[in-house]
Amino acid sequence: MGDDRKLTTQEEDFSAWYNEIVYKAELAAHSQVRGCMVIRPYGFRIWELMQGALDSMFKETGHQNAYFPMFLPQSALDREAQHVEGFAPETAVVTRAGGAELEEPLVVRPTSEAVIWPIAADWIDSYRDLPVLLNQWTNVVRWEMRTRPFLRTTEFLWQEGHTAHVDEEDARAETLRMLGIYRTFMEDWMAMPVYTGRKTAAERFAGAVDTFACEALMKDNKALQAGTSHYLGENFARAFDVRFQTVEGEHAYVHNTSWGVSTRLIGGLIMTHGDDTGLILPPRLAPIQAIIVPIWKNDEQQAAVLAVAREVEADLLEAGIRVRVDDRQGMNPGAKYYDWERKGVPVRLEIGPRDVEAGSVMTVRRFTPEGQDRKRAVGRTELVAELPAQLERMQQELYVEALQRRAANTTTGIEDYEQFKDVVEQKGGFVFTGWCGDPVCEARVKEETKTTIRVIVGDDLASHVPPASCLCGDESVMEVVRARAY
């Protein structure tokens, strides 16, 4: 008769904790099909808020949304050699439809390069038509062997940007611009710090010349690839014949990019901020930023308290806050507290007879840094005036907290392999090391330690004293961040 109202703690079993949050906070539900997932309204609202923020950033940088079909002919996927090799094993293929075998199998898109470029090629004749800056919000299907809600599902929702440029310089600038937008979004909206950088050839997107990624550190000290941006060179342009006439009147292939973030971000959000009580949502992405819990002892009080609660709700809505009154009957206030804490609502507003009398509201923070008051009574007008700013402060505090956690779990200056293994085993987290650049060495370290090179560090992250040697003992030619990852 264990108390099934309590979550498994992160300490006991992080994986179990994660799963319980996903289902008990009503983010997702099991589906009838292996590896697929139902995103419930509460979880989907988080995704909508993410979409809203990202979409406006895309539009501000000149991108337009479009929609391409979810099916592509097998032959189209087959056109870019590395791309097929990378994706073919995990595609779902429709061979039968309308009661008959299809002439040619249809692949359910695992990503849309091979859907978009054969068509968009016709929209590009001249350098004047470039750049083409497209984005689409869609579902894709990848038949992964092992799935986990939000982190890796057979079908997932994402956005995929696809662009075409006149030359490498322009395309590379786009690749990094979008990486930067992802980073800004993750830091400013998700309060999730990320390391950004280039991937090694082994970790590159199938068909890309260069892949860049945002890497976040989860509370179990494993890394999560939260978003990627690829410079595709002329690979897809050549495969799908996407050419244009240059200023000089010559024919040239476009240079493409693609970039995406998915519903995996919700998994990242959970594992960046959640605690043993449940989810903790950064205010900017919280479907409900403030929940009003009315408290009463009898019908008379109930009427009075609810009336005030409605007024406070209206005032806060006016102030632009996503607020709701929890007027459920037959449920004690305490039970409501636990419920909303598990769902990660940033602020709870308790209104009882005493508050009605005093014209105040009891505010309780979901996340409270050391040295701050969790509960505080404030006057109603004061509340409406300061809650928006308070939510913004919480947003910042969550980010700082996550940043400090990452700093505490990042190790630099490791050159000795045995020492590296110790750090990985005993502490985990991000480890900065040197790398000789040899893929064989990379593969060996991966095999032996289950860590991968998450990114090659750029100047922005480089250590003051860059490592002189690689873990293999050879001379280091670049600094890398290694970690065990999801």
Next chain:
RNA sequence: CGGGGCGUGGCUCAGUCCGGUAGAGCGCUGCGUUCGGGACGCAGAGGUCCCCGGUUCAAAUCCGGGCGCCCCGACCA
């Protein structure tokens, strides 16, 4: 695909070894009392015990076959 585990009300599971009236907690419905940190009482609803076959007077339980799910490893946003 290799290794482990499990299929019993909506959920978590007991019962299976040793065959004999299908159970518990949570959730749900109604009524009443409660309500400032997970309330309580009373009354109720809800089940092809994963499927097919076999053994038996009798199968959730034993036997054979199938299907499904979960967890751990190799791939991935």
